[in-house]
Amino acid sequence: MRALSIALLLSAALVPPAFAEEAGDWLARLAKADQQQRFHGTFVYERNGSFSTHRVWRQLGADGKMSERLLQLDGAEQEILKVDGRVQCIAGGMADQVEGAAFWPSRTLDPARLQSFYELKMAGHSRIAGRQAVVLLLSPRDQHRYGFELHLDQETALPLKSLLLNEKGLLLERFQFAEFDPFAEFDSSSLLPGDACRPVRARAEPVSVKAGWHAQWLPPGFELSGVVERKGADDAPVVFMTYADGLARFSIFVESLNGSPVEDARHQLGPTVVVSRRVTAPEGDYMITVVGEIPFGTAERVAVSLSADEGVVASP
Template identity: 55%
Template sequence: MRFLSFALGVSALLGQSAWADAQDWLLRLQAAEQQTGFHGAFVYERNGSFSSHEIWRHVASNSVQERMLQLDGPAHETLRTNGRLTCMNGSLVSPLIEERWSVRNLDTRQLNQWYEMRVAGNSRVAGRAAVVLALIPRDQHRYGFELHLDRETALPLKSLLLNEKGQPLERFQYVEFQEGASLAMVQPSQQCEPVEVRDSRQLSEKSWRSDWLPAGFVLNQIVEQRASAEAAPVAWLMYGDGLARFSIFLEPLGDAQIADVRSQLGPTATVSRRLSTANGDLMVTVVGEIPVGTAERIALSMRSESGNSSQ
């Protein structure tokens, strides 16, 4: 009996130690995203498609500039300043590639409620020593992550997004990586055209509500945007749990006829449905790194501020 109690105590201590180690690496990652410049080349794979990219990040006081080129397929160049797209050449092939592993405000104690976090071992990526961090979801409404963090900088050299069977839905992996990048490296080419910032305004958090959300997901932002001066305004709600994210778009339909949409492309679910309100019909679209069944349930739960809506 004493041995059993001792064994349980040791197991609990080991579990706490594993969580503390994982927490430390996540906090180092968050700091590195804002403090460390680098340049390198990476490959991106999703749903059977494969592309390669070159990237430079320059960090100065209060400014993070990131330039990226697509090396195969359609010509594509982007420049981001403090996360905002400022110029581009070509079409945005995949927002997921653009965001990669973008900085997030990580609350590790909150994350521990939704993911089991632990250091899973060591690896070597792009010729550099890395530590493998596993984040295993505690429910069916989010995916798992496997992060290979550079031991020197704590930046992700490789990341996998995994389904409930542990199979990869998305792979991001550096083949070349070096710390440091000069300001000259992030200067865009002449073909990179400035991006016009669309007008938007903040909406009240009470403008829209959802009767159901997966536990742990909170509203990060709610805005209204117009594609042009003549276009109808579209409400955009952004939710996250610290790792996974999804967006909800609510677009007036007028007399337009649309069919419901339900699709899954790699880790990205897209669900669209018609919502009738007192102010007319809307198209509700949920897009994000969540299972399609979860996205569908979110779309079905959306309600207008007045609550006067129907299926």
């Protein structure tokens, strides 16, 4: 979603830092624009050393619902259509690529709260897609989250470029517009999906539940934002809990194994880590999986700390 140049970081360090309040003001503008601003454009997305090019149309309807259509322009045909943040249809493996990749932040940004966990700083100006932008650095105050570099359009405050960096300052994800027009007049047919975009029908609507499980340790600032239950591939219930600090997010999935011989695992694709841990409870074995844009060590510590309300003992 975002990429950082060492030269830019060094140059920013030589410039007297602007007040954090100014950076907070820009984040507040971004949060407002994200809920209202229409646009059309083409952007490049980089993750794990691979690049893809996408076209996007976004428009707020008369009914107050935001429609977003994303079309991949290279490689296999990929497409996704969302209305009010809900996926309506999908073509190809687009969901695996863009779910969790904030090509525009679709979360509630609270600058005052974020300053407890990130150092906010203005780092100058840039020019992206032929448009003037301001550069914001969000540096984590601990080792449990990643840093961001945002290039916000001076006119709309929407991100023209966004970089995500790990604790060593290495690029995890880049998003950058090549063309961006917030005032383009496009026909409503541009928001209609192609023939290959198949409607998404959930196996069952998520049901809010009492978790039954809890993490005995969470990274500072991350709070439980929801607990739901869905049916898994074998119709067995899967409970998942979502946590957020206002910018970064991760989820915990709890699924009964029903005798399946599944082993512990850990993977990373770009900024997204997956840590799975098998645990044993009196009623059977479960797989605990932590997924999110957080460092490996943080995800592993969360996974190890998870237990059932009435006690779960990790299998040897």
